[in-house]
Amino acid sequence: MEEKRNLRKIVDKEKSKQPRRILELTGCAQCLNSISLACRRSKNSLSELFSSISLWQKTLKVIGGKFGTSVLSYFNFLRWLLKFNIFLFIVTFSFIIIPQLTMAEKNHLRFTGLEFLTGAGYFRDTVMYYGFYTNTANQHGNSGTSYNMQLAYIFTVGACLVVCFFSLLFSMARYFRNNFINPHIYSRRIAKLIFCWDFTVTHESAVKLKQKNLRTEIRENLSEIRQEKVKLTLNQRLIRFAAHLAAWVVSTGVGIACCTAVYYLAENNSEFVANHGNPGAVLLLPFVVSCINLVVPRFYSMFRLVEHYEMPRHEVSVLLIR
Template sequence: MINKPHRSVLSCLCPTEEQHLVKELVAMSTRDRIKAIRDLPMSFDDKKHIRCGANMTLARQTLELWRGTMKEVGGKFGTGVLSYFKFLKWLLMFNIFSFLVNFGFITIPQLIYHPTPDIPTGVSFKGLEILTGAGYFSHTVMYYGGYSNKTQGTGGWPEYNMQLAYFFTITAYMVLCGAALIYSMASSFRKKYVLADSGLGGAWQLLCSWDFSVTNERAVRQRKNNLRIQLKESLSEKVQVALLPLTERLKHYGVFLGTWLLSTGMALGCGASVYFLFRVESQTRSPGAATLLLPFVVSLINLVVPLFYSLFKKIEHYSNPRMQVYAIIVRNVILKMSILGILCYYWMKDVANTFSCWESIVGQALYRLVIVDFLFIMLGSFFGEFLSNVIGTKCIQSLGVPEFDVARNVLDLIYAQTLAWIGIYFSPLLPVIQIIKFFILFYLKKVSLTQNCQPPRRAGRAAQMQTIFIAILFFPSFVGALSMVAYTMWTLPPSDNCGPFRGLNTTFSAIQIWMDDLNGVDGFQWIVWIYQHVIRSEIFYFLVSLIILVFIYIFRQITQGRKLLIILLRQQIVNVSSSELSGPKCLVHQCCCV
């Protein structure tokens, strides 16, 4: 008798079910995993495939950066604090990718054809350059001015156009960063907001707010107490809002208006002071350590002014704690972006028309901002967390142990990444500094967290906060940096004495020269046609924008439809539950009547 061919059980599993099975096996111990795979109702080949998938997942987790530290932080402080470290790690990957791309396509070719930088006589490394970024560094490949404008290819090496390499490397990196941010933001929004229901209120706090990643016994007891206090506060706030008279509500609205006007005025005033300080510094042109004055003032503003913003919550009295966090975030974003906007305006309008190699000057200014910002973050960890812990436990015990301010620390990361994105054109190796900075910052914050902070008292929706942070990173952070880089490449004339685009009207002129060269080469006319009729056509960008708007509208309608379907399904569950509860009552009533 001929046996029928055995159909693989694994082929019946969808990819999601297979991934879920592998995930469950990875969570087991080695002995339990071997026994579970042996007991699976599958053929030997299917079991071998599942075992291979589990082993690959384990190997990938073993090589994953900071996995053990992440689990430790999540177990003691919950997913809200853990979201900061995940965000830091995510930004670190951006900078590692940026460094690999810039170093591979821009710096290495420059070092191959010109291994020694053109250092003027009398200029040597003195050590202060590590803080200022000027002096010896200004003549190296650290900045825009250290790169050649010639097509390399002497001495038997193949030809390499530095202008095209510089332009396409920066452009490709910014496009890929934008695509990654849009994908991450859309994915996070779909997962965290489509199913969100703001009307659940206390039911969500009671049934769904427990963080199961917390495993530390002391942290569990503290979170139970915090949840009890949070429920009491929530109920008292609702009663207070319901009983609030009209005069008190008008008073609250007046307080909100006053605090917002004050915070906005402080942000604009700080931006104006930075601009005038920049003007004074450029007129005096102080060398050496004096160049650190401006980044010192900028970092001091970013450290001190948010502390004043945090005092507003004492008089605003938001009934919803999330609205209070959102207000702090918006105020800090306005402050930081107004300062960066003033700096970019000054660089594009004044510096670009004053200095001979202005791109390197801007790169040095961004280098100093990154370095001094890192120093102030370390000081903020000491004064903001360590001293607060000492004061709260030794001097004024009513203050208690401080909490880790996730919103403020994440905004510091967004500000630092914005500096790196703006400087990608002026200093291609600036991501190296950012990588070192984020590595040290991870361990510094981890030590400060475990030694000085307690788990948060309020269990906020960390997943939705992470979506908001990604959205802020995209706009205004990335969009603003992209606008700065695009304006520089498409509008501003490059320096005549340094850099790969010296002698050109704009950076984009290198593409026009390349198209003119390709027009005379057989087989490349189609590239010239695409450039002239597609890339340089306003109709093309109009159609692309129209298609994007149509897709946004379609996905918005799909999202609204899913939300409506979820509401209907929930109502159906309530109706079914009500009918099941009323069924036995009807039967009892009928029996009693008989």
């Protein structure tokens, strides 16, 4: 951006050095020229402002340069989810939570601190609990004005869905506009990677990141093509099939065992809580489920030590399915 700004200043100086007779314009033309120049400067200033406040822009460029666009797209999706959640919080807090807070009564329950883990107790009479919200019109004093909560729910959720839809539509259109190139089907996007250099990238560090990104993508595509051409013997195929079958049997067994354990624990959880007077006993089931969600995916990822797939994307797909 700094380099572009300097180039723009140089161009403006060169324009100011032109003969006066060339720059002599009518009053209307001068006004239009000034307005056009002001609009361009405002657009450039806004572009620089949005670029400076964009979340993790430099970090995402580094990730894209080191790991390629496939990994970068995942983090871009996480950033989009964060932005949408911020927007969702602002809308719901403004049109749903604040009206409920204005009509809330004093909470007489005792706060112990365990509510941060259980979500019950003191939070049952606050906006942190779903049962606290009403579906009636809130009357404000004797002025006669009311706030219909049913309409607030409908329009708030509807506005969020509409914004989400148009945001996805705009993102898809922008991606299609910037990346739609139809090379030959057997080029494996190599033609797109080689002949699609972004000439707007002028900064040295940005150029290096772009080169690293292209190098990573080309390496990924070439590795997939090379692995497809590898011919395995019958014994190697049988060994690989046996490894896949054993991994699937073990992973399926672990999944069934975890589901069975959670089912029986949920069936007996109410009796366990009734026998123990400690309020923290209700955390047993969430604790077990959290441990399963933490340990089992790591266990599944260890299967790559014995499993070998021809395509890296197949390994990712199998891991996600498990």
